[in-house]
Amino acid sequence: xxxxxxxxxxxxxxxxxxxxxxxxxxxxxxxxxxxxxxxxxxxxxxxxxxxxxxxxxxxxxxxxxxxxxxxxxxxxxxxxxxxxxxxxxxxxxxxxxxxxxxxxxxxxxxxxxxxxxxxxxxxxxxxxxxxxxxxxxxxxxxxxxxxxxxxxxxxxxxxxxxxxxxxxxxxxxxxxxxxxxxxxxxxxxxxxxxxxxxxxxxxxxxxxxxxxxxxxxxxxxxxxxxxxxxxxxxxxxxxxxxxxxxxxxxxxxxxxxxxxxxxxxxxxxxxxxxxxxxxxxxxxxxxxxxxxxxxxxxxxxxxxxxxxxxxxxxxxxxxxxxxxxxxxxxxxxxxxxxxxxxxxxxxxxxxxxxxxxxxxxxxxxxxxxxxxxxxxxxxxxxxxxxxxxxxxxxxxxxxxxxxxxxxxxxxxxxxxxxxxxxxxxxxxxxxxxxxxxxxxxxxxxxxxxxxxxxxxxxxxxxxxxxxxxxxxxxxxxxxxxxxxxxxxxxxxxxxxxxxxxxxxxxxxxxxxxxxxxxxxxxxxxxxxxxxxxxxxxxxxxxxxxxxxxxxxxxxxxxxxxxxxxxxxxxxxxxxxxxxxxxxxxxxxxxxxxxxxxxxxxxxxxx
Numbered sequence: 001x002x003x004x005x006x007x008x009x010x011x012x013x014x015x016x017x018x019x020x021x022x023x024x025x026x027x028x029x030x031x032x033x034x035x036x037x038x039x040x041x042x043x044x045x046x047x048x049x050x051x052x053x054x055x056x057x058x059x060x061x062x063x064x065x066x067x068x069x070x071x072x073x074x075x076x077x078x079x080x081x082x083x084x085x086x087x088x089x090x091x092x093x094x095x096x097x098x099x100x101x102x103x104x105x106x107x108x109x110x111x112x113x114x115x116x117x118x119x120x121x122x123x124x125x126x127x128x129x130x131x132x133x134x135x136x137x138x139x140x141x142x143x144x145x146x147x148x149x150x151x152x153x154x155x156x157x158x159x160x161x162x163x164x165x166x167x168x169x170x171x172x173x174x175x176x177x178x179x180x181x182x183x184x185x186x187x188x189x190x191x192x193x194x195x196x197x198x199x200x201x202x203x204x205x206x207x208x209x210x211x212x213x214x215x216x217x218x219x220x221x222x223x224x225x226x227x228x229x230x231x232x233x234x235x236x237x238x239x240x241x242x243x244x245x246x247x248x249x250x251x252x253x254x255x256x257x258x259x260x261x262x263x264x265x266x267x268x269x270x271x272x273x274x275x276x277x278x279x280x281x282x283x284x285x286x287x288x289x290x291x292x293x294x295x296x297x298x299x300x301x302x303x304x305x306x307x308x309x310x311x312x313x314x315x316x317x318x319x320x321x322x323x324x325x326x327x328x329x330x331x332x333x334x335x336x337x338x339x340x341x342x343x344x345x346x347x348x349x350x351x352x353x354x355x356x357x358x359x360x361x362x363x364x365x366x367x368x369x370x371x372x373x374x375x376x377x378x379x380x381x382x383x384x385x386x387x388x389x390x391x392x393x394x395x396x397x398x399x400x401x402x403x404x405x406x407x408x409x410x411x412x413x414x415x416x417x418x419x420x421x422x423x424x425x426x427x428x429x430x431x432x433x434x435x436x437x438x439x440x441x442x443x444x445x446x447x448x449x450x451x452x453x454x455x456x457x458x459x460x461x462x463x464x465x466x467x468x469x470x471x472x473x474x475x476x477x478x479x480x481x482x483x484x485x486x487x488x489x490x491x492x493x494x495x496x497x498x499x500x501x502x503x504x505x506x507x508x509x510x511x512x513x514x515x516x517x518x519x520x521x522x523x524x525x526x527x528x529x530x531x532x533x534x535x536x537x538x539x540x541x542x543x544x545x546x547x548x549x550x551x552x553x554x555x556x557x558x559x560x561x562x563x564x565x566x567x568x569x570x571x572x573x574x575x576x577x578x579x580x581x582x583x584x585x586x587x588x589x590x591x592x593x594x595x596x597x598x599x600x601x602x603x604x605x606x
Contacts, residue, residue, distance in 0.1 A: 006355045009433070032215065033215055034254075047062040067253075079182055083135055091114045095235065095266060127206070137163045141164075144265055194408060218250035218254045235261060246348070292321065340426070364435060365436070370401070370402065398421065453514065468492070476518060485518065490522070497522075502520055503516075549563040565599070577603075
């Protein structure tokens with residue numbers, strides 16, 4: 001092992017903590033870890049990039065020595081273009097080797113700001129302004145993924161230097177020396193990256209990362225995973241997400257492992273997915289980086305290759321249903337372990353260690369040299385001066401070397417960064433062995449009259465049903481109770497069951513009567529983010545839309561009413577279009593019908 005015996009219990013973590021922190025981590029900066037790996041494993045493969053998802057096409061391999069040289073070249077280029085410690089390089093590109101050169105090189109010259117290239121141009125522009133980006137690096141014209149044309153629509157782009165991966169970016173790198181041409185003067189507390197978070201709507205929200213934040217998560221992760229320089233991992237996560245960059249990215253680079261990068265479209269590449277197991281055999285993969293939706297898909301993919309080298313599938317991004325983990329392990333034969341992470345702590349809160357049995361419902365043990373507590377949640381805030389008993393539900397808070405100094409806009413820190421603690425917003429508890437269990441989000445709590453309903457516990461009841469593949473429970477607006485639970489589910493292949501029958505069979509398993517959903521909706525797929533995490537705001541909008549449509553149609557059965565709802569801030573906003581000429585009396589009747597339903601609704605006629 002590159003850094004000690006793998007963890008198997010909280011006692012192992014506590015034993016390590018008796019070593020002074022500076023002795024337990026070999027480098028305190030992101031660059032320090034990369035340089036150390038290149039010195040130790042210079043000829044080993046850092047990246048095996050799959051160009052097109054075809055087995056006949058060989059992987060493009062990048063050795064650690066080559067990676068470090070290109071990081072140096074990128075840093076030299078950015079500094080020559082005027083990027084200093086307080087400036088940013090915005091990066092809009094998939095998880096391919098050249099994007100890594102830009103990401104880590106930007107952290108040497110100044111700050112990296114990876115941006116989701118699927119965002120709307122105005123939102124990208126706001127992130128560029130908020131980050132202070134002087135340079136933009138984007139994927140150039142590409143047949144498989146059209147980022148370039150979207151980038152050209154971003155307002156204010158002409159004010160910045162724009163470089164295309166697959167074109168002038170690599171050409172510019174080739175003109176730079178492969179050794180650093182300047183002293184970066186790095187320290188653990190220097191801000192090196194800005195990662196956006198908080199969804200895809202509203203004002204930009206950028207989390208600051210220091211070198212020390214990123215080095216902490218990257219170095220200590222491998223002691224949970226059991227990873228070393230022999231590890232080969234499939235990493236299809238985008239680099240604008242902390243999972244791709246750190247949880248499965250820098251954590252591998254720090255120990256000299258190999259990352260298999262599956263094409264410019266990652267895990268969305270259908271050709272790659274059809275031959276997933278054969279690629280695992282060809283590349284001698286030992287670990288899988290997943291989210292629950294990917295695990296569910298792999299359960300339905302016949303194992304048509306030798307995957308005996310694969311030791312573990314790590315998953316995070318959204319809660320791991322126990323039934324899904326059991327199904328994957330029994331169907332595929334690969335152990336599953338869970339992870340909890342946040343952008344605000346460089347991607348990691350806790351990890352289930354591979355060297356110990358999977359604990360159903362758990363997301364693992366805290367990182368070394370950190371504190372994770374569960375405290376009461378009252379009046380919309382965390383009670384930091386109190387601590388819940390073992391097994392008691394509250395909100396998860398943490399502090400340690402990986403916790404961000406805050407957002408670029410300090411006004412946003414309130415309620416998230418409090419008295420040295422990061423308030424996660426996750427509801428959960430810590431069990432007797434120190435394992436953290438997360439059951440939902442504090443902001444996702446459904447308040448039905450006087451009942452606080454944890455949607456995670458309701459989801460567990462649905463996921464225990466043999467026909468259910470995935471489930472998400474959200475608040476549906478209600479005139480009488482304020483909110484009531486609504487369940488959205490997907491079914492396993494071949495499962496024939498309607499929503500009414502499913503609700504009848506699941507209702508007795510729900511932990512309390514008020515938590516039984518008023519509505520169950522069967523969908524082909526749940527809406528997800530770019531990394532496969534279930535996107536509940538879209539479901540809340542859908543639940544509101546369905547409720548409003550029913551209420552308005554009941555109030556005017558002879559009139560055609562079309563309703564659409566969309567996310568808006570912490571809630572949603574709706575539009576009701578009445579097919580017909582304007583009618584003030586009808587509009588008032590419909591508004592009266594909505595009564596106390598707390599959804600802002602605009603009426604239109606036509």
